[in-house]
Structure formats: C-alpha cells, structure tokens
Amino acid sequence: MSTEKQIIQIALAGNPNSGKTSLFNALTGLNQKVGNFPGVTVDKKTGTASLSPQVQAKVIDLPGTYSLYPRRADEWVAYNVLMNVEKKEQIDMVLLVLDASNLKRNLLFCTQLIDLKYTVVVALTMNDLATKKGIQIDVEELSRELNIPVIPVNPRNNKGIGELKKVIARLAMQPTIPHTKDFIATKDLAEGAITKLQMQVPELNDYMALHYLANYKNLSFSQHKKDIISGIEQEEKFSATKAQADEILQRYTRIRQIMQQFVVEPDPLQKKLFTEKLDDILLHRVWGYLILVAVLFFLFQSIFWLAQYPMDGIDWSFTHLTNWVSGVLPHTWWSDLICNGLLAGLGGIIVFVPQIMILFGLITLLEDTGYMARISFLMDKLMRKVGLNGKSVMPMISGFACAIPGIMSTRNIENKKERLLTIMITPLMSCSARLPVYTILIGLVVPNTYYLGIFSARGLIMMAMYLLGIVMALIVSLVLKWLIKVKEKSFFILELPVYRAPRWKNIGVTMVEKAKVFVLEAGKVIIVISLLIWFLSSYGPSKKMQAVDHKYEVLEMQTPKTNAATLAQINRDFGTEKLENSYAGILGKTIEPVIKPLGYDWKIGIALITSFAAREVFVGTMATLYSVDENNTATLQQKMKNAKRDDGSSVYTIPTAMSLIVFYVLAMQCMSTLAVVKRETKSWKWPIIQFVYMTGLAYLCSFLIFRILI
Known part of the structure; x- marks a missing residue:
C-alpha cells in the first residue's frame, strides 16, 4: 500500500490586519522559508502544513489585499498569482482569512474569489473581538449562503486549526469539486465584450474574462493577446471604470442583504x-x-x-x-x-x-x-x-x-x-x-x-x-x-x-x-574583517618592520632585566610603533589629513573605511587594532579610554x-x-x-x- 502523500498548493489570502500571518504561522510552524515572487522583489513566504496522513499542503502567504482591484506593488503580486496569468503558481485552493469584526468589508474580496471559481475555504478570525463588539454571526447559515466552508479559528491559541485542516484535507481528497454559482451576474456587466473574449479564450470564466478586459495592459500577456483584447474593448466600447463601479455596487448590495439575514450587529450608539x-x-x-x-x-x-x-x-x-x-x-x-x-x-x-x-x-x-x-x-x-x-x-x-x-x-x-x-x-x-x-x-x-x-x-x-x-x-x-x-x-x-x-x-x-x-550574518563580516585588520596591523613593508624590530631589540638589550617598568614601557612603545608602520598604519596615516578636522586619528580612519562594509565592524576593528597595539588584558572600553595622541592628549x-x-x-x-x-x-x-x-x-x-x- 502506497504511503505517498497528496500534495496540494494553497494560496493564503485576506485583508491586511485580518490575522493572516498568525494563521500562516499556526499552520506551518517552523516549516517556513522566505524568497521572492518570480520576477519581482516582493517577499514570498511559503510553508508546508501536514493536513492529514494522506494530504500535505504547500501554503503560499500572499500579500494582504482588500480586493481584486490592486493599487500597490504587493497587491499586484497577489492579483497576478490569483489570476494565474504566468502559470508559475498553480493554485489548487484559496484559504481566505475573514475578520469577523469587519465582515462586511472582508466579504467583498471573498465574493470576488468565489466568482473566479476557486475552491475557497474561509477561516473566520477575530471572533473574540466581534463578540466584544456585540456582533453575532450565524456561521452555518453564512456558509450555506456562500456555498463554501466557513470555520471559526483563533490562530493565537490554535483554536479551530484542527477542524480547518480536516475540511481542507477532505476537499483535497474529492476527485472533483463542484464550482459555486456566481455571486453576482458578472456577464451582465459587459455581456458583449465578455462573450467575444471567451470565444477567443474558451477556458475563461465570466469574472476572469472581465478582469482580462479591465487589466490586460498591466498583465504579462503576449502582444498578440493584448491586441485581441484591445480590439474587443474598442468594438464593444468597454469601460473598465464603469464595469468596476457597477460590480462593486452589486456586490455590496447583496453583501448588505447577507449581513441583515445572518449577522446581528450592535446599536451604533453603544458605549x-x-x-x-x-x-x-x-x-x-x-x-x-x-x-x-x-x-x-x-x-x-x-x-x-x-x-x-x-x-x-x-x-x-x-x-x-x-x-x-x-x-x-x-x-x-x-x-x-x-x-x-x-x-x-x-x-x-x-x-x-x-x-x-x-x-x-x-x-x-x-x-x-x-x-x-x-x-x-x-x-x-x-x-x-x-x-x-x-x-x-x-x-x-x-x-x-x-x-x-x-x-x-x-x-x-x-x-x-x-x-x-x-x-x-x-x-x-x-x-x-x-x-x-x-x-x-x-x-x-x-x-x-x-x-x-x-x-x-x-x-x-x-x-x-x-x-x-x-x-x-x-x-x-x-x-x-x-x-x-x-x-x-x-x-x-x-x-x-x-x-x-x-x-x-x-x-x-x-x-x-x-x-x-x-x-x-553580521558576525561573519565582522570576523572576516577583524582577521583582515589583524593581518594588516601585524605585517607591513619588510624594511620598515625590520627597522622597528631592530630598534627595540637594542633597547631591550640595553635595559636591565630588573627594571620591569621600563621594559613594560618599551614593549608598549614597540607595539605602537609596529602598528604605525604596518599596512593598516600606512593606510590610516594616508587618510588622516582628511579626517583630522573632525577630531579623528588614523586608527579611527581605518575603522571608518572598514565600516563601509557594515557599520558594526567599527567595534571589531577597534578591538583588533587596540589588541595588536597594547596586547594587554584590559577591556576594549578601557583600551580606548587610555588611547593617547602623539602629544599625549x-x-x-x-x-x-x-x-x-x-x-x-x-x-x-x-x-x-x-x-x-x-x-x-x-x-x-x-x-x-x-x-x-x-x-x-x-x-x-x-x-x-x-x-x-x-
């Protein structure tokens, strides 16, 4: 017996601030990754959810949108995925998040998805807030009227998530899923134009055809296809603005009727x-x-x-x-x-x-x-x-x-x-x-x-x-x-x-x-640059470095071993002079005239240069420079506090x-x-x-x- 799971692709959609992100996290847990939608720079969050022993889902978290009439860049991304123009994201089902406390506004997007003939499952969120507002929803009747499953959930405490998964898995296992009837009579909005377009592109349903007519200039169609739609638009004198206005008016008229039948709203004068x-x-x-x-x-x-x-x-x-x-x-x-x-x-x-x-x-x-x-x-x-x-x-x-x-x-x-x-x-x-x-x-x-x-x-x-x-x-x-x-x-x-x-x-x-x-991430850059700074600070032109080594070898030989204070000072001076003659010191001294009016010395100059890779590298650079310079056990802040200029200040x-x-x-x-x-x-x-x-x-x-x- 095969244990291979059926894998479906779900688009998670909904209005902004409806609880969509919380539901995405509840469904996918840690099985998430972030990339970019094909061809655009808008973030694409995807995750996997195990719905049942037989069904697994790949969940695509679409950017929040209020309707299928996009304005922002991220709304266009959601629109393109749902219209499936580029055939890059084949959606098997739409999981729509509806805010129970703002149901009237949320239902607009819901009814548009229904008319696109998607298999839609509604996750009804914010139920606790709706109750506080005095809103009562007859969920069963609402589900029956829309002819789609409506499941109350609370992603914050995983309430209803199990039931939601069962419903999605059950729908996924059905061999054929009957499409719901149109929410509004879409073809009546532009019958001639929609009919002619469907003759050219037979797989289009009425509402999809309407959107092709309205937005073909912004969709990635071939020029031939755009010319066909443009010709129909001109022949039928199709007005996208008028069609959209009529559509929204009709949708809200019916949504208002549904709200009156199945939703009890409080007195607006309540506290x-x-x-x-x-x-x-x-x-x-x-x-x-x-x-x-x-x-x-x-x-x-x-x-x-x-x-x-x-x-x-x-x-x-x-x-x-x-x-x-x-x-x-x-x-x-x-x-x-x-x-x-x-x-x-x-x-x-x-x-x-x-x-x-x-x-x-x-x-x-x-x-x-x-x-x-x-x-x-x-x-x-x-x-x-x-x-x-x-x-x-x-x-x-x-x-x-x-x-x-x-x-x-x-x-x-x-x-x-x-x-x-x-x-x-x-x-x-x-x-x-x-x-x-x-x-x-x-x-x-x-x-x-x-x-x-x-x-x-x-x-x-x-x-x-x-x-x-x-x-x-x-x-x-x-x-x-x-x-x-x-x-x-x-x-x-x-x-x-x-x-x-x-x-x-x-x-x-x-x-x-x-x-x-x-x-x-930042640590990798800091470590690499710290090691580079160590190298540049420890090595320099051989003649200069040999001269410094020879100078302090002579001084050390001339100083009695019993004079610990003098030997310690010689050791500190050796570290400082060696750093000044290193590659890092030469670089710092070169740019010092430019930054001196700002009060900076050459060591700060080195940190400014390395910081152009990433600002936080400043600290790593200073830590390395002062460690090479002083080579003692003081903290970085103590070393910087003790740092002196050539004049002793x-x-x-x-x-x-x-x-x-x-x-x-x-x-x-x-x-x-x-x-x-x-x-x-x-x-x-x-x-x-x-x-x-x-x-x-x-x-x-x-x-x-x-x-x-x-």
Missing part, C-alpha cells in the same frame, strides 16, 4: 470599546505626542538599563578568556591571530547581543500590541509637510532595526514620488548596526548619571542620536521634495488594529532569531566622540543597503546620490559638532 477609549488618549493632538516621546525614551533608556549587566559580564568573560588563552598558547603568529584577531573580533560581536535582543523585543512588543500603527497615524500630518505621508512611517520605523527591510517595505506606498523619498531617507534611521558604535562611544565619554533619579544621561544622548537621524531625514525629504519633479496625488488610509495583549512567545522567538541573524574626548557618533548617524556605511536601493529603484542613479549626500552631510555635521564642542 465605546476599550480600544476606542484608549485611542482618545494615545491619538490626542497633545497627549498623543507626549506619550510617543515617552515611549521612545523608555525604549532607548532600556537599551542601556536592561543590557548593562549582561554586557559587562560578556566583556569580562572575553577579557579573561583572551588572557587565559594567551597564557596557555606559545608566543607564535597563530596564537596572536587567535587572541588578537579571532577572540577580539568575536568579543566585539557577542557583547552587543543583549542590546540587539532588547531593541527588537521592544519593537516587536509595540507592533504586537497595535501601538506601532498609531505612530503612523500621529506622524501623518508632519510627514505631509515634507513630501511624505503616514505610510512612510512604517518603513522608517523598520529602518531602526535595519534599513534593508525598511526600504523593501516601501512597496506599500502607491505614490511613486513618496516611495522614492522614503527610500532615500530610510537609511538615516539609526539601525541596529549603529547601536554598538553608539553604546561604546557614549559609554566612554558620558558619565552614568541620572537626572531626577530616572533620566539617564546616556539614555538621553542615545535618544538624541535617534532623533537627529529622524530630523535630518525630514529635512532631506523637504529638500528632495522640490528637486524630484513627480506630480501624483496620494491618499493615506490606515486601518488601526485593535489593542491586544502581546504574545510573549512571539516576542521571545523574535529576540532569539534577531540575535542569531546578528551573530551569524586623550583620543576619545567629548568633542571627538560626539563628532564620531554624529558621523555614524548620518553616513551611508552599508554596501548591502545601496544594493537594495539599486534593486528597488532599478537604477544606479539613486544609490549614488544617496551615498554622496549622506557621506557629505555626515562630514559637514561632524566637523561642526567637533568645532562647537572643542
């Missing part, structure tokens, strides 16, 4: 829900902004407050590990590589894991509770003044984690000019890669003092750096608004999700996953540190981001402009900060 009461405060024109500032301050304060002890513990552990390894291994080039290259670079990665986890955990908390969408709403008025709208806020907030997903999420912005402006300014948001740089420099020069017992000086400076990035982004957007000549009206329509208790498991999983990404004064922080706030030091900008804009023009304006802005502002504070 406000908790969500609405809370929004009166959080979206208030005064209190809303004060609360937002307080939330952001708490976020940045927590990065220092909560992470301090684990970071100190990790730093202490790596310092002692390096000391122990150095004492155990023989004094050879490879032991030096392990101690001052590998362990120094690795310590520069691991020490910042607590802060990365806390940052992403708190951001996920804001998203999970529903507050993140309120931030978009609050910022819309300000955004419009600089050429953006509220939809630009989410990519910018995503930029606090990483600019790359932030830039990719601009696909939700329909207006081309606003999308381009958002792409150009998102890298100015202080991403998590900048966090290690801020932390170590602020910790170096800002005392750990508190004002009024609760306001940390370090937390305030950290928040100021994040705000500087935001303010500069708005100023740049205002300038580019007048330079980029694209005239296109935009509208900001935002659905505010209800407030919900956070899913702590989800927050924990996100924190662990982001830490893994930081260690494994400290390198990391307040003017230098603040100048360096500002440079990292504003500079474009991420090759990956530039590559993504090129991919999203389909031109090298914009990433080049972005690199030039951000680097120039960083240099100018760092110069001014240094001169003001000096």
Whole structure:
C-alpha cells in the first residue's frame, strides 16, 4: 500500500490586519522559508502544513489585499498569482482569512474569489473581538449562503486549526469539486465584450474574462493577446471604470442583504470599546505626542538599563578568556591571530547581543500590541509637510532595526514620488548596526548619571542620536521634495488594529532569531574583517618592520632585566610603533589629513573605511587594532579610554566622540543597503546620490559638532 502523500498548493489570502500571518504561522510552524515572487522583489513566504496522513499542503502567504482591484506593488503580486496569468503558481485552493469584526468589508474580496471559481475555504478570525463588539454571526447559515466552508479559528491559541485542516484535507481528497454559482451576474456587466473574449479564450470564466478586459495592459500577456483584447474593448466600447463601479455596487448590495439575514450587529450608539477609549488618549493632538516621546525614551533608556549587566559580564568573560588563552598558547603568529584577531573580533560581536535582543523585543512588543500603527497615524500630518505621508512611517520605523527591510517595505506606498523619498531617507534611521558604535562611544565619554533619579544621561544622548537621524531625514525629504519633479496625488488610509495583549512567545522567538541573524550574518563580516585588520596591523613593508624590530631589540638589550617598568614601557612603545608602520598604519596615516578636522586619528580612519562594509565592524576593528597595539588584558572600553595622541592628549574626548557618533548617524556605511536601493529603484542613479549626500552631510555635521564642542 502506497504511503505517498497528496500534495496540494494553497494560496493564503485576506485583508491586511485580518490575522493572516498568525494563521500562516499556526499552520506551518517552523516549516517556513522566505524568497521572492518570480520576477519581482516582493517577499514570498511559503510553508508546508501536514493536513492529514494522506494530504500535505504547500501554503503560499500572499500579500494582504482588500480586493481584486490592486493599487500597490504587493497587491499586484497577489492579483497576478490569483489570476494565474504566468502559470508559475498553480493554485489548487484559496484559504481566505475573514475578520469577523469587519465582515462586511472582508466579504467583498471573498465574493470576488468565489466568482473566479476557486475552491475557497474561509477561516473566520477575530471572533473574540466581534463578540466584544456585540456582533453575532450565524456561521452555518453564512456558509450555506456562500456555498463554501466557513470555520471559526483563533490562530493565537490554535483554536479551530484542527477542524480547518480536516475540511481542507477532505476537499483535497474529492476527485472533483463542484464550482459555486456566481455571486453576482458578472456577464451582465459587459455581456458583449465578455462573450467575444471567451470565444477567443474558451477556458475563461465570466469574472476572469472581465478582469482580462479591465487589466490586460498591466498583465504579462503576449502582444498578440493584448491586441485581441484591445480590439474587443474598442468594438464593444468597454469601460473598465464603469464595469468596476457597477460590480462593486452589486456586490455590496447583496453583501448588505447577507449581513441583515445572518449577522446581528450592535446599536451604533453603544458605549465605546476599550480600544476606542484608549485611542482618545494615545491619538490626542497633545497627549498623543507626549506619550510617543515617552515611549521612545523608555525604549532607548532600556537599551542601556536592561543590557548593562549582561554586557559587562560578556566583556569580562572575553577579557579573561583572551588572557587565559594567551597564557596557555606559545608566543607564535597563530596564537596572536587567535587572541588578537579571532577572540577580539568575536568579543566585539557577542557583547552587543543583549542590546540587539532588547531593541527588537521592544519593537516587536509595540507592533504586537497595535501601538506601532498609531505612530503612523500621529506622524501623518508632519510627514505631509515634507513630501511624505503616514505610510512612510512604517518603513522608517523598520529602518531602526535595519534599513534593508525598511526600504523593501516601501512597496506599500502607491505614490511613486513618496516611495522614492522614503527610500532615500530610510537609511538615516539609526539601525541596529549603529547601536554598538553608539553604546561604546557614549559609554566612554558620558558619565552614568541620572537626572531626577530616572533620566539617564546616556539614555538621553542615545535618544538624541535617534532623533537627529529622524530630523535630518525630514529635512532631506523637504529638500528632495522640490528637486524630484513627480506630480501624483496620494491618499493615506490606515486601518488601526485593535489593542491586544502581546504574545510573549512571539516576542521571545523574535529576540532569539534577531540575535542569531546578528551573530551569524553580521558576525561573519565582522570576523572576516577583524582577521583582515589583524593581518594588516601585524605585517607591513619588510624594511620598515625590520627597522622597528631592530630598534627595540637594542633597547631591550640595553635595559636591565630588573627594571620591569621600563621594559613594560618599551614593549608598549614597540607595539605602537609596529602598528604605525604596518599596512593598516600606512593606510590610516594616508587618510588622516582628511579626517583630522573632525577630531579623528588614523586608527579611527581605518575603522571608518572598514565600516563601509557594515557599520558594526567599527567595534571589531577597534578591538583588533587596540589588541595588536597594547596586547594587554584590559577591556576594549578601557583600551580606548587610555588611547593617547602623539602629544599625549586623550583620543576619545567629548568633542571627538560626539563628532564620531554624529558621523555614524548620518553616513551611508552599508554596501548591502545601496544594493537594495539599486534593486528597488532599478537604477544606479539613486544609490549614488544617496551615498554622496549622506557621506557629505555626515562630514559637514561632524566637523561642526567637533568645532562647537572643542
């Protein structure tokens, strides 16, 4: 007896904020992967779900969409998959997520899918919220009226998931699945045009034919096919706008009848829900902004407050590990590589894991509770003044984690000019890669003092750096608004999700996953560059290095063995001079005249160059440089604090540190981001402009900060 499973392909569809992602996670668990839809850069999430011993499903999570009339790039992706024009995603069934608390609006998309003649299974979510609103749905009668299965589910606690899987598996096992009757009389909308098109393409049903007529110019048809449809359009005087308006009107007329029959809705004058009461405060024109500032301050304060002890513990552990390894291994080039290259670079990665986890955990908390969408709403008025709208806020907030997903999420912005402006300014948001740089420099020069017992000086400076990035982004957007000549009206329509208790498991999983990404992805770059910096710092032109070796051999021979202090000083001077004559030292000294006006020495110059691969490499570079230079057991922060210039003054004064922080706030030091900008804009023009304006802005502002504070 064969045990081979039947495999079906399911498209998971639904309106945004309907619980689609939660259902996808409940069905597929950890069996997920992320790629791109063929030919486009919109994320494609797929997963496998075991429905029964006989049936397994490949689930494709389509981008959220409100109807089959797309406007945004991601809606076009969902539309193309459902229309099956390119025959790349053969859909066997559509699993549609309907929000029970917004049933009328959700049913529009549902009825369109029914008329496309798909096998549709409805997962009815948000039932608890519907109950709180006083909405009662006769699920059985609704299912009978639509002639499709309707299963109430709650993906957050796996309620109804088993029943949903059984229904899908049962439908998959049926040899033939009878199509439902049309929800509305589609052919009546344009009978002549639909009939003529079906004569040319017999496999089209009425509703599919209507969409071919309406959107053939935007679909990847052959030119011959487009000419045929264009000819029918002209012969029958087909108007896509009129057909769409008539269709929507007819659908909502029937949806209204269904709602009256099978859904009991509350009196609109009933008392406000908790969500609405809370929004009166959080979206208030005064209190809303004060609360937002307080939330952001708490976020940045927590990065220092909560992470301090684990970071100190990790730093202490790596310092002692390096000391122990150095004492155990023989004094050879490879032991030096392990101690001052590998362990120094690795310590520069691991020490910042607590802060990365806390940052992403708190951001996920804001998203999970529903507050993140309120931030978009609050910022819309300000955004419009600089050429953006509220939809630009989410990519910018995503930029606090990483600019790359932030830039990719601009696909939700329909207006081309606003999308381009958002792409150009998102890298100015202080991403998590900048966090290690801020932390170590602020910790170096800002005392750990508190004002009024609760306001940390370090937390305030950290928040100021994040705000500087935001303010500069708005100023740049205002300038580019007048330079980029694209005239296109935009509208900001935002659905505010209800407030919900956070899913702590989800927050924990996100924190662990982001830490893994930081260690494994950023860590690879940091380790490779740390090893490269070790090599460049340990070796140099043979004549110069031999001269240094000879000089200090003579000095060591001339110094009595009993004079330990002098020998230790000779050893330190030897490390410093050897570093200055190494390849890294030569490179640093070459660029030093350019960066000296900003208060930087040649070692900082090396870190600036390596940081263009990835900003977080700064810490690994400094760890390697100072390990090679001093070769002692102090922590990196202690080594940087002890660093001296040629005249004996400290390198990391307040003017230098603040100048360096500002440079990292504003500079474009991420090759990956530039590559993504090129991919999203389909031109090298914009990433080049972005690199030039951000680097120039960083240099100018760092110069001014240094001169003001000096």
